[in-house]
Amino acid sequence: MTSTQLETGAELWLDRGGRRYAPGETLIGHYRLGAWRDADLQHIELSVLWYTAGQGEEDFGVHDFVRRREANLPRKIDETPLEFSSTLPHTPWSYDGQITKVCWAIRLRGFFAGGKQRVVETEFWLGPNGDASGSTR
Amino acid sequence: MNEQLPPSRMSNPFATCWTDDRRCGYVNSSEDTAGDTLSRIAALGWRGQIIGPHGVGKSALLREIGRRAAGRLDVRLVDVSFSTTRRSEMLIDRQQLLLVEGFERLPLWRQMGWLAAWSVMQQRVVVTTHRRVPGLPVAKRLAPSVACLQRLFHHHVRDSDTPVALADAEQIFTRCGGDLRQTWFELHLLHEQRRRRSAAKPVRVAYC
Amino acid sequence: MRSRFPLLLKKRGGRRTGSHRWGRAGEISYQAVFVVAGMIGAWWCLTDVLLPERELAAEVDQFVRAEATVIDKRVIVRDGLAEDEYCPELQLRYQPEGRQPVTAWTRHGVGRDSPSRDEAQIALRRFAEGEQLTCWYDPRAPRRVVLTKGGRWWPWFVLVIPVSLVIAGCFGVWRALVRVQTSPERRARTTAEKRNAIDPESPQENPGVRLAYRLPLDGGESWRLSGMAALCVMWNLLAALVIYQAIGFESVSGRVVVTVLAVAPLAAIGIWMVRSLWRDATTVGGFGATRIELAQHPLSPGSTCAGVLIQAGAGRVRMLEASLVCEEVATYSQGTDSRVATLEASRVPLLRRRGLLIEAGEPLEIDFQLEIPDEGPLSFRSPHNAVRWAIEVRLAPAHASEATRRFPVLVSISEQVADSSPTVTLADEPATLDTAGV
Numbered sequence: 001m002t003s004t005q006l007e008t009g010a011e012l013w014l015d016r017g018g019r020r021y022a023p024g025e026t027l028i029g030h031y032r033l034g035a036w037r038d039a040d041l042q043h044i045e046l047s048v049l050w051y052t053a054g055q056g057e058e059d060f061g062v063h064d065f066v067r068r069r070e071a072n073l074p075r076k077i078d079e080t081p082l083e084f085s086s087t088l089p090h091t092p093w094s095y096d097g098q099i100t101k102v103c104w105a106i107r108l109r110g111f112f113a114g115g116k117q118r119v120v121e122t123e124f125w126l127g128p129n130g131d132a133s134g135s136t137r
Numbered sequence: 138m139n140e141q142l143p144p145s146r147m148s149n150p151f152a153t154c155w156t157d158d159r160r161c162g163y164v165n166s167s168e169d170t171a172g173d174t175l176s177r178i179a180a181l182g183w184r185g186q187i188i189g190p191h192g193v194g195k196s197a198l199l200r201e202i203g204r205r206a207a208g209r210l211d212v213r214l215v216d217v218s219f220s221t222t223r224r225s226e227m228l229i230d231r232q233q234l235l236l237v238e239g240f241e242r243l244p245l246w247r248q249m250g251w252l253a254a255w256s257v258m259q260q261r262v263v264v265t266t267h268r269r270v271p272g273l274p275v276a277k278r279l280a281p282s283v284a285c286l287q288r289l290f291h292h293h294v295r296d297s298d299t300p301v302a303l304a305d306a307e308q309i310f311t312r313c314g315g316d317l318r319q320t321w322f323e324l325h326l327l328h329e330q331r332r333r334r335s336a337a338k339p340v341r342v343a344y345c
Numbered sequence: 346m347r348s349r350f351p352l353l354l355k356k357r358g359g360r361r362t363g364s365h366r367w368g369r370a371g372e373i374s375y376q377a378v379f380v381v382a383g384m385i386g387a388w389w390c391l392t393d394v395l396l397p398e399r400e401l402a403a404e405v406d407q408f409v410r411a412e413a414t415v416i417d418k419r420v421i422v423r424d425g426l427a428e429d430e431y432c433p434e435l436q437l438r439y440q441p442e443g444r445q446p447v448t449a450w451t452r453h454g455v456g457r458d459s460p461s462r463d464e465a466q467i468a469l470r471r472f473a474e475g476e477q478l479t480c481w482y483d484p485r486a487p488r489r490v491v492l493t494k495g496g497r498w499w500p501w502f503v504l505v506i507p508v509s510l511v512i513a514g515c516f517g518v519w520r521a522l523v524r525v526q527t528s529p530e531r532r533a534r535t536t537a538e539k540r541n542a543i544d545p546e547s548p549q550e551n552p553g554v555r556l557a558y559r560l561p562l563d564g565g566e567s568w569r570l571s572g573m574a575a576l577c578v579m580w581n582l583l584a585a586l587v588i589y590q591a592i593g594f595e596s597v598s599g600r601v602v603v604t605v606l607a608v609a610p611l612a613a614i615g616i617w618m619v620r621s622l623w624r625d626a627t628t629v630g631g632f633g634a635t636r637i638e639l640a641q642h643p644l645s646p647g648s649t650c651a652g653v654l655i656q657a658g659a660g661r662v663r664m665l666e667a668s669l670v671c672e673e674v675a676t677y678s679q680g681t682d683s684r685v686a687t688l689e690a691s692r693v694p695l696l697r698r699r700g701l702l703i704e705a706g707e708p709l710e711i712d713f714q715l716e717i718p719d720e721g722p723l724s725f726r727s728p729h730n731a732v733r734w735a736i737e738v739r740l741a742p743a744h745a746s747e748a749t750r751r752f753p754v755l756v757s758i759s760e761q762v763a764d765s766s767p768t769v770t771l772a773d774e775p776a777t778l779d780t781a782g783v
Contacts, residue, residue, distance in 0.1 A: 020143075023758070047530040052730040053146040055322055055686050056675030058154055059727035062533040090758055095722045096144040098329040099340065099688045100673040100730045103144045109528050117528070123145040128646060128719060153677055322686070341687045 009035035011081075012108045012120045020125045021104075023090035027124070030081035031108050033073070040113035043069045047107050048086045050126075055099040063089055093127040150297035151325035156192070156289075156318075163197035171201040174277045178202065183210070183234055183261035185276030188269055192318030193279040194289070195265040196238055202263065203236050210234045210261070217242045227251055231259055240264035281315040283307060289317070300331035369521055376517030383510030390503055393425075398500065401453065405494050408481035413439035413490070415476045416448060420465045423458075430458045431465035435472055439480055441487040451480075454492025553638035555653050555710070560637040560736065560752035577618040584611040632742045633658020633703070635750050637667075639715065643755035644734075647719040653712050654696065654738065659705035661743035666697040667736055669715060669754070671722065674731040690722075695736065717756055724756045 014029040021027055027048065033041065045067045051060035064086040073082075084106075095102040104126045110118045146154045163171050178185045189195045203212045210233060215226050217239035229235055240248065252272040255262050263276065279285070290306045301324055309327070313319040322340075330337055417436035422429050433456040440446045452458075456468025472478075483489035553559040591603040636655040644650055654667055671691040677684045695713045703709050715736075725732040734754040741747045 045528055045530060047534075049530060049533075051146070052727055053144070053148070053152045053154060054673075054675050054730070055153060055325055056677050057729035058146075059729050060529070060533065061727070062530050065530055065534045067531065091723055092725050093721055093723050094144055095725065095732060096148070097673045097688075097690060097722075097732065098326060098333075098338070099675045099686055100732065101144040101146075101148065102725060102730075102732075103146065105145065107530065109530065111528075123143040123147075125143040127721070326688075338688055338690075343685045343687075344683065 009033070009039070009118065010108060010110060010120045012106060012122050014106065014122060014124055016124075020129070021088055022128065023088060023093070023126065026085055026087050027106075028083065028085045029106055029122075030083050031120075032079060032081045033110070034079075036110050036112075036118065039116075041070050042111050042113060043067060044073070044111070045107075045109045046084055047109070048088070048104075049107060050092055050094075050102055050104045053101045053103055054097065061092075088126055094125045147297070149325055149328050150293045150299055151301075151321050151328055153321075155293055156321040156325075158192065158194045158197040163194055163201040169277075171198060171205065174198065175202050175205050178206075178263055178276045181274045181276060183263070184255075184273055185263050186240075186270055186273040187263065187265045187277045187279065188267070188275060189265075189279030190267060190281060190316070192316070192321065193281050193285065195279055198277065198279070199236050199238055199263065199265050203234075206234055212236060214238065228254060228258060228260065231261060233261065235260060235262040237262060237264040240270065241267045281310075281317045283310065286310050286317065286320065299328050301328045372521040373518055376514045376521060379510045379514030379517065381514075383507040383512075383514060386507030386510065387504060390507060395501060395504070401491075402495065404483070405481060405491055407484070408489075408491065408494070409442065409484050410479065410481050411439045411441065413437035413478050413480040415472050415474050415478060417474065418469045418472060419450075420462060420469070421452075425458070425460065428460055430460055431462045432458045433465045433468040435469075435492070437478070437480055437490055439482065439490065441482055441484070444487060447482070447487050447490075449488040449490050451490045451492065553636075553653075555655070556638040556640045556651065558639045558642040560639065560642070560754065562635075563735065563751035563753055573618070573622050577615070577622050580611075580618055581615040584608070584615045587611055632660070632662075632740065632745050632748065633708075635738050635740065637736050637738070637752045639754075643724075643757045644715070644717050645758055646717050646721040646723065646756065648717055650715045650717075651712065652695070652715050652736075653710055655708050655710050656703060656740070657708040658703050658742070660703060660745075662698075662701040662703060662740065663743050664697075664699050664739070664741040665701060665709075665711075667695040667713065667738045669693045669695055670735050670737045670751075672731075672733050672735070674733065676729040690732075721756060723758070724754075 010031065010033050012029065012031045014027065016028070031046070033044070036044075045065065047062050047066075048064040049060055049062045052058055066084070088104075092102050094104050103123055105121050105123045108120045112118070142148070146152055174187075187195050187198055200214070203214055206212055211230070212234045213226075213229055214236045215238065217237065227235070227237070243251070248270060252270060254260070256272055262273070264270070264273065269275065286306060287303060290303055294301075305327060306320065306324055309323045310317070310320045313323065326337075326340060414437065415435055416438050419434050419436070420431050421434055422431055424430070432452045434450045434452040435455050436448060436450050438446055438448045455472070456465065459465050459468075478492060480490050480492055481494050482491075551559040551561060587603070587607050591600055591608050634657045636657075638653050638655065640651040641648070642650075654665075656662070656665060669692070670689060673688045673690050675686045677686070693716075695715065696711055698711065701709060717734075722732050724734055734756050736752045736754055738750045738752070739747065740750070
C-alpha cells in the first residue's frame with residue numbers, strides 16, 4: 001500500500017503495490033479525509049484521469065468521476081477508509097517520454113467553505129504488463 | 138533514480154507545470170523582494186510597469202503583488218492572452234487596483250489608447266511588459282541574470298532528485314543568451330537524458 | 346475559454362470573500378442580451394421581410410402576365426427596424442384581360458428598400474418614363490402588380506446573423522450556469538463532448554494495390570505546394586494587370602514612373618516565385634510518387650506486419666531508404682506564439698537500397714517487415730501534446746534534389762475508439778488552488 005499526500009489532512013492510496021495496472025483492469029483504492037473534516041469540508045470529488053506533462057501545455061482527460069457531498073460522508077468518529085474502484089480504459093497508455101509524458105492518476109479534491117480547494121493525487125502505470133515507457137532507441 | 142515509478146509531473150522539476158511563471162509562485166531575491174516592489178508601487182501612487190523578457194518571472198511577481206495588495210485594495214487581474222480587454226475590464230473604479238498581464242501582446246495603438254485612458258482616469262494600474270511603455274513609472278525591471286537563474290534553479294529542484302547540476306544550468310543559460318524559458322526547456326531535456334543514461338537527441342523547434 | 350468577468354477579490358484577514366454570485370449574474374445578463382437581440386433581429390427579419398416576401402411569391406404564381414408602360418417614378422418613406430427606409434416605386438399603366446386599363450404603383454421588382462434616399466433614386470434610374478415592361482397582376486385585384494415573378498432564396502441568409510447571436514448567447518448562458526464552483530475534472534466530464542480526442546486520426550480506408558491498406562502521404566508538403574502555386578498565380582496576374590495599365594499610360598514619363606515603382610518589383614518577385622515553385626515542385630513530387638502499403642492498419646503493439654514500398658518515376662536513384670519513426674510533440678504557448686517541439690523517440694530502419702534504376706511505367710516495389718514494440722507507445726494526440734508514428738522515406742535521385750516523404754501510421758488497440766475520454770486543457774484554467782495552510 002502506497003500513499004501520496006500533497007496536502008496534510010487527507011490520504012489517498014491504491015491497493016495494488018507497485019501501482020501497475022493493465023488496460024481494462026479494475027483499480028481499487030482507499031481514501032481517508034482525516035483533518036479535512038475539521039476545515040469546513042463541503043464536498044469532495046474523486047476522479048481517475050490522465051494528464052500530460054513535459055515541455056508542452058498540460059492537457060488532461062477524465063475517465064471516471066464521482067462527487068460526494070459532506071452530508072453523505074461518514075462522520076469523523078468513523079475513520080474507516082472509504083473504498084473506491086474503477087474499471088480502467090484501454091487507452092491512453094502511460095508514456096514516459098523525454099518531452100511529453102502521459103500520466104495516469106487518482107485525484108481527490110476537497111472543497112471547503114470560502115472557496116478553498118485541496119488536492120491529493122497519486123499516480124499509477126496503465127499499460128501492457130502495467131508498463132509502457134518511452135523507447136530510447 | 139527509481140525507473141519503476143509511474144510518469145508524473147513530479148518526474149521532472151523543469152516541466153512547464155513548474156517553470157511557467159503563470160503557475161508557480163514568485164521567488165524573492167535577497168536584494169529586492171516582492172514586498173519591496175509592492176512598497177515601491179504604493180509610493181508611486183499604485184501605478185507602474187514590470188519589465189522583463191519571457192520566463193523571467195513577471196507574471197509570478199504580478200500575481201504576488203496582487204495577493205499582497207488584496208489586503209489593502211480591491212484587486213482585479215486581466216491576462217491579455219486570455220482576455221479580449223474590454224473597456225469594462227480595463228477601466229475600473231479608480232479605487233481598485235488593475236493588474237494587466239502581458240500588456241505587450243496588445244497592438245501598439247491599443248496600448249497607447251489604454252495608457253491615455255488610464256492617465257486621464259487616474260487609474261491605479263500595474264502592467265507587465267517586455268519593453269518600457271510611456272506613461273507608467275518603472276516599478277521593477279527583471280533581467281535574466283545568473284543570480285536569478287540560481288535562485289529559480291534552487292527553488293525548482295529543492296524537492297526533487299535530479300542529475301542536473303547548477304553548473305549545467307549556468308552553462309545552458311549562457312549558451313541561450315540569457316533566455317530563461319529556453320534554459321528550462323533544455324534543462325528538462327537534459328534531466329530526462331541523464332535519468333535514462335541515453336544519448337542526447339536533438340529537438341526540432343518551430344514557432345507559429 | 347475564460348469567463349468574461351474577472352473575479353473581484355477581497356481579502357479580510359484569513360478569509361477570502363468574492364463576488365462570484367454577482368459575477369455570475371452579470372455574465373448571464375451579458376449573454377442574455379445577445380439572446381434577446383438575436384431574437385428581436387430574427388423576428389423583424391421574418392415578419393418584415395422574409396415571410397411577407399414568401400407569401401407574395403406564393404400569390405404571384407397565380408398572377409397574370411401583361412404589358413405595362415411606366416408612367417411615373419417616386420421614392421416613398423416607411424418605418425424600418427431602426428430608422429426610416431426609402432422604397433423606390435414605379436407607376437404602371439396596363440390593361441387586365443377583359444377590363445379597363447389600370448394605373449397602379451408597385452415596388453416589387455423595382456429595387457430594394459434602403460436607408461439611403463440616394464440609393465433608392467439610383468435604383469429608379471434603370472427605368473424611363475414611357476418604357477414598356479412586362480408585369481404580372483392579380484386577377485382578383487388588378488391594382489396589385491409586380492415586375493418580377495418567383496421567390497428569392499438568398500435573403501434568407503440574413504437570418505444567419507440573429508440566429509448566430511441567439512446560439513452564442515444561449516451557449517454563454519449555459520456555460521455561465523455550469524461554471525459554479527466546479528473543478529476542471531468536473532467540467533471535463535459534464536461539458537466536453539465524447540469525442541475521440543486521443544485518437545490521432547481515424548485510419549483512412551484507402552485500399553492498396555498489392556496489400557490491404559495504402560498509407561496516405563503526410564499532407565503538409567502538398568498543401569504548402571498548392572498554396573504557393575495559388576499565390577504565385579495571383580501575384581503574376583496582379584503583375585500582368587499592372588503591366589497592362591502601365592502600357593496604357595499616354596505619357597512616356599508616366600510609363601517610366603509606373604514601371605520603376607510598380608512593374609519592376611512586381612515582375613521581379615513574380616519571377617522569383619515561379620522559380621521557387623518550380624524548384625519545390627521538382628523536389629517534392631518531381632521524381633515520381635512514393636506509395637507505402639501495409640497488410641494491416643492500424644497496427645497493434647507487439648504485432649508484425651508486411652509492407653511494400655512502391656516507387657514510381659524514371660531514372661537512377663542513388664539511395665532509397667525507409668524507417669519507422671516515433672516522435673513526441675509538445676506545444677507550449679509563449680506570448681502570442683506557440684513553440685512546437687518535436688523529438689524523435691525512436692527510429693528503426695526498414696529498408697535501404699543504393700544504385701537503383703527505375704524504368705518509366707514500371708514502378709519499383711520493395712517488400713519489408715514492420716514490427717511495433719510490445720510496450721508501444723500507442724499513437725496519442727491531445728490539444729498540445731502528441732506521440733505519433735510514421736514511415737519516413739528518403740529518396741535521393743541521381744539528377745534531382747533529395748526528398749523526404751512521411752506516411753503517418755496509427756498504432757492503437759481495437760478498443761481505442763470506444764474508450765476515448767473527453768479532453769480539456771489545464772492551460773485554459775488559471776491557478777484555482779489556494780495552497781495556503783488549512
